[in-house]
Structures are given as C-alpha cells and as structure tokens.
Amino acid sequence: MKSKGLVVLTILVILGSGFTYAKEPYTMELMDDLDISIDENIYLDGIYPEIKFDTENGVMDAHISYDFVNNGSNKINFNTNDGLKIKSLKVNGKDLAYQKNKNKSVIEVSIPDVEKINIEIIYSGKVKCDKDGVGGSMPGYISRESIYLLEVSNWIFRPLVAEADMIDICGHYIAPDYLTMVVPGKLVDVETIDGNKKWIFEYSSHTVDIGAFAARYEKTQIEVNNMTIEFYYTPKHKEYVDNMKIAEHIKGIMEYYVQNIGEYYSNEYPLKIAEVSIYKRGGHSSENVITFSENTINRDISMYSILNKNGDIEDLWKVDIYADDLNLIAHEMAHQWWGTGVNVIKDTPWSSEGLANYFSYKYIQKEFGDMVSSNVFLGAWKRRVDELKNYYYIKNDDMKEKLNEKFIKSLEMEKRKAELYYLMPLKFVKEEEIQGEKVFLEGIQGVYRRHLLKDLTYDDFLQEMNLTKGPLKLKSLFPGLVAVPGKLKVL
Numbered sequence: 288m289k290s291k292g293l294v295v296l297t298i299l300v301i302l303g304s305g306f307t308y309a310k311e312p313y314t315m316e317l318m319d320d321l322d323i324s325i326d327e328n329i330y331l332d333g334i335y336p337e338i339k340f341d342t343e344n345g346v347m348d349a350h351i352s353y354d355f356v357n358n359g360s361n362k363i364n365f366n367t368n369d370g371l372k373i374k375s376l377k378v379n380g381k382d383l384a385y386q387k388n389k390n391k392s393v394i395e396v397s398i399p400d401v402e403k404i405n406i407e408i409i410y411s412g413k414v415k416c417d418k419d420g421v422g423g424s425m426p427g428y429i430s431r432e433s434i435y436l437l438e439v440s441n442w443i444f445r446p447l448v449a450e451a452d453m454i455d456i457c458g459h460y461i462a463p464d465y466l467t468m469v470v471p472g473k474l475v476d477v478e479t480i481d482g483n484k485k486w487i488f489e490y491s492s493h494t495v496d497i498g499a500f501a502a503r504y505e506k507t508q509i510e511v512n513n514m515t516i517e518f519y520y521t522p523k524h525k526e527y528v529d530n531m532k533i534a535e536h537i538k539g540i541m542e543y544y545v546q547n548i549g550e551y552y553s554n555e556y557p558l559k560i561a562e563v564s565i566y567k568r569g570g571h572s573s574e575n576v577i578t579f580s581e582n583t584i585n586r587d588i589s590m591y592s593i594l595n596k597n598g599d600i601e602d603l604w605k606v607d608i609y610a611d612d613l614n615l616i617a618h619e620m621a622h623q624w625w626g627t628g629v630n631v632i633k634d635t636p637w638s639s640e641g642l643a644n645y646f647s648y649k650y651i652q653k654e655f656g657d658m659v660s661s662n663v664f665l666g667a668w669k670r671r672v673d674e675l676k677n678y679y680y681i682k683n684d685d686m687k688e689k690l691n692e693k694f695i696k697s698l699e700m701e702k703r704k705a706e707l708y709y710l711m712p713l714k715f716v717k718e719e720e721i722q723g724e725k726v727f728l729e730g731i732q733g734v735y736r737r738h739l740l741k742d743l744t745y746d747d748f749l750q751e752m753n754l755t756k757g758p759l760k761l762k763s764l765f766p767g768l769v770a771v772p773g774k775l776k777v778l
C-alpha cells in the first residue's frame with residue numbers, strides 16, 4: 288500500500304511540475320538598446336497596421352505594410368517577437384525569403400536598389416514577454432478581459448532604420464465588441480462586424496512607438512484649454528475616481544503644465560489616459576497615450592477621509608499614498624511634454640525622466656504643500672542616492688570583478704535609475720533655489736518652445752539655461768550631489 292501511494296504521489300508531482308512548467312510566463316529575451324544598430328541610409332515614411340485580436344486564445348493576427356525611402360541600402364533588419372510567426376513577406380509586391388539571425392529575434396530582408404520600398408508582412412501568434420521583465424516591465428499580453436501591448440515587445444515588428452520627421456500611421460485594431468480599445472492618434476471610426484468592433488485610427492507621428500490597450504472601460508471626457516483628455520477606467524473604480532477627484536486632478540495637472548511648461552504638443556490629437564491591469568506596475572507614456580496601473584485608483588475607501596467636502600486635504604496620515612498615486616499620473620502626463628512633445632536625447636543622468644519627475648513633484652508641491660512633497664519625493668530620492676553612493680560595490684569599483692555578472696548588471700541598473708529619476712530632479716530643485724522659481728521655470732518654457740517636436744540634448748539645455756556652472760553642469764554623478772538645505776527634513 289505504502290509503495291503504491293508513493294508511486295501515485297510521484298506521478299502527481301511529475302504531472303504537477305509539468306503543468307507548472309506549461310503555465311510559466313511565456314518569455315523571450317528582449318534586446319538592449321545598446322545592441323540595436325540603426326541603418327541611417329534608409330528611413331521609415333509610413334506604417335499601416337491591421338491587427339485582429341483573438342482574446343479567447345490570447346493571439347493576434349497582423350498584416351502590416353511599411354513604406355521606406357531608400358538612399359543606398361540593400362537590406363532592412365526588423366526587430367521581431369519570437370512568439371509571432373511570419374506567414375508571408377513581400378517586398379515591392381514580390382514574395383521574398385528572409386533570413387533570421389541566429390539566436391536573435393532579428394530578421395534580415397533584402398531590398399532592391401530603388402528609392403521607394405514597400406514591405407508587407409503577415410504574421411500571427413502569441414506575444415512573448417521579456418524574460419527579465421515579467422511583473423516589473425511587462426510589455427504585453429492579450430486576454431479575455433483586457434489587452435496590453437507596449438512597443439518594447441515588438442508586437443509591431445520594428446524596422447531598424449532612421450525615421451522620417453513625421454511618419455504617417457493609419458490602420459485598425461479589431462477586438463470583441465465588449466472591449467473598448469484605446470488607439471494611438473485619432474480615432475476615425477468604429478465599425479461593428481460579427482460581434483467584433485473595428486477601431487480605425489490615424490496618426491502623424493515622429494516615432495513608431497505605438498501600443499494597444501483595451502478593457503471594459505468607462506470613458507470620461509475632460510475639456511481643458513481647447514483640448515480634450517479622454518480618461519478610460521473600469522466602472523468598478525468609478526466611486527473611488529469620483530470621491531478622490533481623480534479627473535479634477537488630471538485637469539489640474541494639464542493646466543499646471545500648460546502654464547509652466549507650454550502648450551500641449553497637439554490640438555489635433557487628444558491625450559488618452561488609460562487605467563491598465565496590475566500585471567504592469569507603474570505607468571507608461573508613448574505618443575498621445577499614457578497608462579497607469581489599476582492599484583492607483585483601487586484603494587480602500589478609508590482613503591476618502593483624506594479629503595473633506597470641499598476636496599481639501601483633511602487627514603495627513605494617508606496623504607503620502609494619495610500623493611504618490613497622483614504623482615504617477617502626473618509623471619506620465621509630464622512625458623507628453625518631455626518625451627512626446629520634445630524628444631529628450633538620453634545622456635545619463637540626463638533624460639526625459641528627470642524632467643518628468645521634477646514637474647510631477649512641482650504639481651504635488653503646489654497641491655499638497657512643501658511638507659508632503661519634500662517627504663514623499665525629495666527625501667526619498669536623496670536617501671536612495673545616498674544609499675547607492677555609499678554602497679560598497681559602487682565605492683569600490685575594482686571589487687566588482689569578484690561578483691556574479693547578473694548582480695553587477697542589476698546594480699548598474701539601480702545606479703542608472705537613481706541617476707535618471709532621482710539625482711537629476713534633485714539638481715533641478717537645487718538650481719531652482721539658486722535662480723528662483725520664476726526665472727528657472729521661464730527658462731525651461733523657452734527651452735520647450737524652441738525644441739517642440741525637435742530633439743533636445745543635455746548640452747542644448749545647459750547652454751540655453753545659461754548653466755555653465757552650478758549643480759546641473761556636474762556630469763560626474765554621485766560625488767556632485769549637494770544636499771538641498773531645509774527641504775530634506777524627514778518627519
């Protein structure tokens with residue numbers, strides 16, 4: 288009896304582990320920015336995606352047409368997703384064989400020596416996520432209740448070529464009719480076909496970074512200064528959204544940025560803000576669409592006591608959670624100015640993240656006062672920077688050789704994150720104290736105006752802000768940080 292029981296148990300364990308393995312996240316290794324080389328001899332002019340989502344099976348069918356202008360290349364590399372299999376590939380109307388680079392998700396497509404190149408690719412399958420990114424930066428999934436696809440997953444195969452100043456994007460997404468899709472650019476029309484809805488959109492864009500998001504959404508339209516914000520959230524969270532005045536804050540953030548940075552980059556495309564699943568923590572911004580994770584507006588009703596009847600802060604105990612949640616939305620919205628509006632060229636510690644964090648902090652400071660904004664943001668940033676600055680393996684660089692490679696990589700990531708997200712905005716705050724808020728913000732408004740729909744480098748910024756000395760000039764990172772007196776008190 289005993290041994291029989293053991294045999295049964297062993298079989299169950301084996302079966303169980305088999306099932307567990309089958310349920311493992313469906314992943315691949317996404318490429319680092321560093322590994323990507325862009326062919327400058329050819330540029331992308333237009334992209335026309337037609338996508339159908341099968342939410343029942345978690346798969347998609349894609350038919351994508353790309354237009355290029357070729358100035359002397361004989362091939363185009365595409366960054367693809369391992370989960371999506373190519374069914375056909377045509378170059379200027381002719382079927383073509385393609386080569387897959389070994390161990391990489393890049394395909395190489397030969398092209399003729401002519402100026403106008405059109406490539407049509409039909410592919411389908413289940414999007415694979417980044418092996419190291421599940422949870423933290425999950426770039427995509429298709430499920431019955433929601434769809435979340437970010438550009439980083441290459442769910443739309445990405446040609447590794449230069450981009451035209453404005454890329455013509457138009458196409459459609461098809462999904463079951465109970466889902467509301469949030470499309471990039473402008474929604475042109477919605478057609479209902481056999482239990483599905485076809486969401487037709489068009490967009491003139493300076494990048495190909497488009498995503499696709501869908502859920503059973505409620506939509507609130509917010510009108511601010513002649514432009515429209517579309518706010519999509521699940522009806523389950525409507526009561527919280529109303530009680531905690533989330534839409535009012537979104538409007539307030541928009542007004543604050545327009546006043547202190549400049550006009551929203553477009554009056555043709557509405558800003559779309561969508562609540563998304565907790566599978567993707569934090570937020571995201573690309574083109575005119577931003578997302579934030581559901582936990583932001585899915586808090587306990589005891590949070591209601593933070594605000595009194597007039598919507599003013601009454602209870603300081605939980606205000607840090609509320610400020611942090613609003614900060615996430617404010618951070619992603621700030622990327623519409625620094626990221627979409629102005630293309631901030633990354634040069635660590637300089638990137639759009641520092642500017643986004645500085646401006647979301649400024650909004651929280653205006654709304655909640657110095658005490659909350661200093662504690663929740665400045666204090667936390669300063670502590671993290673100090674912690675890393677004093678960290679043994681950062682201070683003793685030569686000791687790193689003895690460490691595991693993965694650990695070094697994660698340490699580097701943490702260090703870079705602290706530089707981009709915390710050190711840089713701390714430098715802005717310091718510079719603001721030196722120049723005075725009014726002068727500093729006017730300087731930034733000028734930079735925004737001059738670089739709208741253009742690139743902005745660190746050197747441009749330093750020069751135009753007259754920052755030939757002072758904390759922002761210091762490119763050397765941790766040693767250059769100066770504490771901000773009076774602003775870093777911790778309760």
Ligand SMILES: [Zn+2]
Nearest residue numbers: 618622640643
């Ligand atoms: Zn950001």
